[in-house]
Amino acid sequence: MHLCDRTPAMSVAYRMRVHASFLLPPCHNVHVRLRFQSFSSQKRGSVSMYANRWTTFRRYVRSARKKYIMGPASVRDHAVCLCNTTSSLDLCDTCIMKLEQMQDVLTSYTVMLFKWPFRPVAATAALVIASATTPGASEYFQPNSTGVKLQNGYERVYIQPFGNHGMRVRASIMRDPTGNEWSALLDPPIEGPGGNSGLNHDISVPYQGNATIRNGNIIASVHLGVLSFFRVESNESTTSLTKEYTDTKAIAPRFYTQDFRSSNFESQFDFSSDPDEQFYGAGQQACCLDHSVNKKGQVIDLINFNSHVTLPVYMSNKGYLQYFNMPSQGRIEFGTFRTRHVASETTVVDYYITTASPGDYDALQKQFTGVTGRQPTPPDFILGYQQSKLRYFNQTQILDLAQRFHDEEVNVSLIVVDFFAWKFQGDWSFNPEFWPDPAGMAATVKKLTGAEMMVSLWPSMEDLSVNYLPTQEQGLLATTRDGTGISDSFAGVYTRLIDSTNPAAREFLWKRLNESYYSAGIHNFWIDQADGGTLGEAFENNGQVITQIPYARAFSQYFIGTQEAAGKMYPWFHQQAIDEGFANLTGKVISTQCDHMSLTRSTFVGGQRFCSYLWSGDTDSRFDVLLQQITVGVSVAASGISSWTLDIGGFEGLNVDTDEGRELFVRWLSMGVFLPYMRVHGDRSCNIPPDPRQMFANLCPNEPWSYGEANFLIIKKYIALRYQLKPYVKRLFEMLQQSGKTIMRPLYYDFSLLDPVVVNGTQANDPTIIHQFMMGPRILIAPVGELGVTSKEVYLPILSETAKSQGFAWTHWWTDKNFGNGGERITVDAPLDEIPVFYLGSKSDILSGSL
Numbered sequence: 001m002h003l004c005d006r007t008p009a010m011s012v013a014y015r016m017r018v019h020a021s022f023l024l025p026p027c028h029n030v031h032v033r034l035r036f037q038s039f040s041s042q043k044r045g046s047v048s049m050y051a052n053r054w055t056t057f058r059r060y061v062r063s064a065r066k067k068y069i070m071g072p073a074s075v076r077d078h079a080v081c082l083c084n085t086t087s088s089l090d091l092c093d094t095c096i097m098k099l100e101q102m103q104d105v106l107t108s109y110t111v112m113l114f115k116w117p118f119r120p121v122a123a124t125a126a127l128v129i130a131s132a133t134t135p136g137a138s139e140y141f142q143p144n145s146t147g148v149k150l151q152n153g154y155e156r157v158y159i160q161p162f163g164n165h166g167m168r169v170r171a172s173i174m175r176d177p178t179g180n181e182w183s184a185l186l187d188p189p190i191e192g193p194g195g196n197s198g199l200n201h202d203i204s205v206p207y208q209g210n211a212t213i214r215n216g217n218i219i220a221s222v223h224l225g226v227l228s229f230f231r232v233e234s235n236e237s238t239t240s241l242t243k244e245y246t247d248t249k250a251i252a253p254r255f256y257t258q259d260f261r262s263s264n265f266e267s268q269f270d271f272s273s274d275p276d277e278q279f280y281g282a283g284q285q286a287c288c289l290d291h292s293v294n295k296k297g298q299v300i301d302l303i304n305f306n307s308h309v310t311l312p313v314y315m316s317n318k319g320y321l322q323y324f325n326m327p328s329q330g331r332i333e334f335g336t337f338r339t340r341h342v343a344s345e346t347t348v349v350d351y352y353i354t355t356a357s358p359g360d361y362d363a364l365q366k367q368f369t370g371v372t373g374r375q376p377t378p379p380d381f382i383l384g385y386q387q388s389k390l391r392y393f394n395q396t397q398i399l400d401l402a403q404r405f406h407d408e409e410v411n412v413s414l415i416v417v418d419f420f421a422w423k424f425q426g427d428w429s430f431n432p433e434f435w436p437d438p439a440g441m442a443a444t445v446k447k448l449t450g451a452e453m454m455v456s457l458w459p460s461m462e463d464l465s466v467n468y469l470p471t472q473e474q475g476l477l478a479t480t481r482d483g484t485g486i487s488d489s490f491a492g493v494y495t496r497l498i499d500s501t502n503p504a505a506r507e508f509l510w511k512r513l514n515e516s517y518y519s520a521g522i523h524n525f526w527i528d529q530a531d532g533g534t535l536g537e538a539f540e541n542n543g544q545v546i547t548q549i550p551y552a553r554a555f556s557q558y559f560i561g562t563q564e565a566a567g568k569m570y571p572w573f574h575q576q577a578i579d580e581g582f583a584n585l586t587g588k589v590i591s592t593q594c595d596h597m598s599l600t601r602s603t604f605v606g607g608q609r610f611c612s613y614l615w616s617g618d619t620d621s622r623f624d625v626l627l628q629q630i631t632v633g634v635s636v637a638a639s640g641i642s643s644w645t646l647d648i649g650g651f652e653g654l655n656v657d658t659d660e661g662r663e664l665f666v667r668w669l670s671m672g673v674f675l676p677y678m679r680v681h682g683d684r685s686c687n688i689p690p691d692p693r694q695m696f697a698n699l700c701p702n703e704p705w706s707y708g709e710a711n712f713l714i715i716k717k718y719i720a721l722r723y724q725l726k727p728y729v730k731r732l733f734e735m736l737q738q739s740g741k742t743i744m745r746p747l748y749y750d751f752s753l754l755d756p757v758v759v760n761g762t763q764a765n766d767p768t769i770i771h772q773f774m775m776g777p778r779i780l781i782a783p784v785g786e787l788g789v790t791s792k793e794v795y796l797p798i799l800s801e802t803a804k805s806q807g808f809a810w811t812h813w814w815t816d817k818n819f820g821n822g823g824e825r826i827t828v829d830a831p832l833d834e835i836p837v838f839y840l841g842s843k844s845d846i847l848s849g850s851l
Contacts, residue, residue: 140164141232143193143215147201150209152225155254158199159227161215163371164192166354167229168325169220170199173256173265177348182560182569184372184606185325185352191370192216218355226253231319231355241320241355245270245338254349264565267343269324269351275336277318278763280361280748281638282332283311287619291631293746293770294762300332302343304531304568304602305538307617311605311639312341313368317752317759319358321368325350327569327604345565359753361638362741368640369740373609375643376594377733381452382524383726384413385719388454388681389702390651391418393694394434395441401703402448410704410716411723415445416454416681419528420696425495426461426468428509429516434694442521454524454599455517459574460488460495460535467512471498476505481555481562488535488554490543491695495535500573501566502559510581518585525578527600527612532556532570533563536601571602575610582611592737605640613643613677621650621661621682626668627771627785633675634746634773642736642743645677649702655685656700660787662707663832666714670835671783673722674775676729676743714833727849732776735851745774751797755823758797768795768825778846780810782836792830796822796838803840813837 143161150157155173162168168185170177179198188195193215205211211222219230219238228243244253251270258265273279279295286308292298300310312324312332328343343349352371356363369375387405392398398415405412423431430438442453461468461477471477478497479485486494499505513525529536533556536542540551556563558570578598583590594611601617616632619625629646636644648668655661672678684700691697704715735741742749747769751758761769772782772795782794796810799821810819814834819826830836839846 141214141216143213145201145203145213146197147199148203148205148211148213148220148222149199149201150205150211150222150225150227152207155256157227157254158201159211159213159220159222160194160197160201161213162192162194162352163189163354164367165216165218165356166192166194166352166367166371167213167215167218167220168194168350168352169227171254171267171269171349172347173258174263177350181348181350182327182566183325183350184327184569184572184604186371186373186606186609189371190374192367218353229320229353229355239319241316241318241353242271242273242322242339245272262345264345264347267341267346267349269341269349271322271339271341273316273335273337273339274318276763277316278748279314279316279334279339280746281311281314281321281635281640283313283639284309284614284616284632284636284644287617287632288622288625288628291628291767291770292765293631293634293748294765295635296334296763297336298334300334302328302330302332302568303538304533304571306531306536306601307619308538309531309602309614309617309636311636311641313605313639315361315364315638317358317748319360319364320353320355321364323352323368323372323605325352325605327566327572329564329567345562347565361749362739365640365740365742369608372606372640374592374738374740375608375641375733375736376590376592376611377730377737378594378597378611378613378643380726380730381413381450382597382677383729383733384678385411385722386414386416386677386679387412387451387703388414388416388418388679389700390681390683390698391420391696392416393421393691393697395436395438398441398453399444402445402451404703404705405451406448408705408716411719412449412451414454414524415449415451416526417456417522418526419456419458420491420694421455424462424465425458425490425493426465426471426498428457428467428512438517438522439520446521452524452596453522454526455522456526456528457513458528458535459497459500459530460490461498462493462495464493467508471505471508474504474508476502476508478556478558481557486554487533487556488540488542490535497532497535497556497570499558500530500577501570505559506573506577506580509577510584513578514581514585518581523596525598527571527574527578527598529601530571530574531602532567569604571600572604572607575600575603575607575612578612579610603641608641608643613645614641615644615679615681616646618651619647621652621654621664623664623667623785623787625650626664626671626783627767630671630771630773630783631765633744634770637742637744638746640740642676644744645675645679646672647681648672648679649682649684651682653685654682656702656706657686661685662711663787665707666711666718666832667784667835669715670718670832671781673718673725673835674779674781674837676733678719678722711832717833724847728776728778728846728851731849731851735776743776745776746770747772747774747797750774750777754800755798757795757823761795768793777851778840779813780838780840782838784830784835790829790831791827792836793825793827794836794838795825796820798823799840806841808840810838810840811843813839813843816843 147158147160156176157171160168176199203211205222208225213220217232219232221228226244226246229241230238231241232238246253253270255268256265280293282295282300302310302312315321324341326343326346328346330342330344333340354364354367421430421435445451445453476499477485478499480487485496487497488495498509533553534540539547541547558566560566575598582596590611598612600612600614603614616629633644649665654664680702682702683698684702686700688699691699705712732743736743747758748762758769772780774780782792784792796819799808804821810822828836
């Protein structure tokens, strides 16, 4: 017995450990360890009182061994019997059987014996932490169970170890999950235990039963039918992460609402949270007012539309990540005491939770991407400067553009052809009237600039398209609940959606892309408008004069299910269509390295495992939006997707003829240098009228030389810097592929353990903190988001002792002035050609990618 008074003044923790070999028949060095642990904010009695109760307990155990031979319950939620046999460590079936026979009586007796005289303020009761390693073995705690099944009347809940330090929980009503539900989890995971196990379990828990399962440093404990999660600390103590939310009067934490016409149901799952807890991630918030990094207090709508790519995953500053593996529409409510996930339609509630030490967000991302997939490293060319606008509308414009880049000696890596290069929506081919020789065009661009090309594809299909009848006849288009299949309208016609969730539709789509583009040397694709449900917006009648009438969004139905149940995966399958095409055509495995890329406006969790990158949609061209995009980028990165970019300059509202518009573009471009991808795009305004021969034929320029001669020199300087940084960016993507290490990093990632200013500023969504970010581990960027200013106040976070021991200090990028070890606000000059940037370590190491 070991007794420990952890906090003598106010808190007592009494640990009772018994090596109870006397409980069992002899086997090879049987050791059973039971830990009974309780914490209270008030001291309860004396040590001698518990010593007396311990003696009583030992006597009772001895008598129980003689009396109890049979029993249905499992004891592995309270203890694990370990037998050393030859060189391996195995569970002894005989020992387990005997322990199972005595579980109920021992559990009830210990609860009776060691209960507090009155209710404690906080308690962790009877958690078992049983070692599954032997001296010299790996330190990782292997799962002590294949899984737990909780049968709660018509409800059944499965809890299984999954990935490193992770648990997967699936809950359903009336029937078991099939195991074939749509999922973004990799099964088996890339790293860690679990997978390929279906609904396997070796612990069955009855109504209001108890059980405990451990995997690595995470414990899932069922107590009276309520599920809680704990982290095991290095000293073997446990820390509560979250639990199903209960109160004296409260809705059940697992709550289901079922319409009698369907076997599907709406789910509402509630989890406890602390009032001062911070939550990060939840995907990409919409443009343009939401500047939050800490999502506490918010309601996140789980529905896709232009710029709004919310994802059901979040990290807590308490050191856990929770992901709802469900493509359903719904919402997440980050309340004061309760976090609620609502799925509007599902057949199974499926979620994953993992833990790491507080502040170690890279570990959480490593574990999360270990079960959802990692970003393959992009091709080198796409890490340079990408040129795009709405829109280049004929072949001559592209050839003139390439010639100008060549003549001006400005580097460019990708030139993009935007929408309506087709004749009819759904053709997925160039209109030969304006694009007579795509192959020759791509070859000339390559010869003049070395750049690759990208072309836009939309999911919309109009009935004049050459592909309409074949896709309709083969059932390759999404339908709608009313049967017409019409989901929206654009450019004066009603449109349907290609059903990319259907494997046959993906094959059809890729064949057309290959015939029209890939075979002509255009290998990169822009997946636009494929948000799902409608043609990309939160409203109906896209592109029409009347848009604000509150039409119901189309009730789209896909191969995989309804929009409500599975619609958030619709864009994900578009990404998969391109990846499948790449792989099948080239015969290459692209799980770790990409030759080509797709750009997408929407995605779902796991989208990072495709050769694809997300951009933030159609944003307003304003200085405040420039800064808002920082919070957007770091939020989606905290959701597992670092392969991200935006429209430099914003999408709409920038007039290239005005001084304000030109300054905004340069400020935005200077930030774009330090993003995962440097991509210029937008629908610019100017004094040139559009070409009347085509729709959306905007002639306003958006090239580096379009913003005045003085600004052109600055723009060329920034583009050149991007190419200097390519080795660093490439190394960041390699680290992302290897371990899921986030590229665009909010300050809390690296400084929350040391710097209260960062902690408090993040909690309050203080602009001075959340409008700065790290590009990888060595570069801090503080973009300017005001018109006409020439200086900027910057907060430099406190560096760790490890960083200081390596000689790191905050050093100004442009002057190499040393600003010390942080913890203070400074004001630096910020002319247009010198965005405030600071680096750590050697600049030569950064420029060479040597980290």
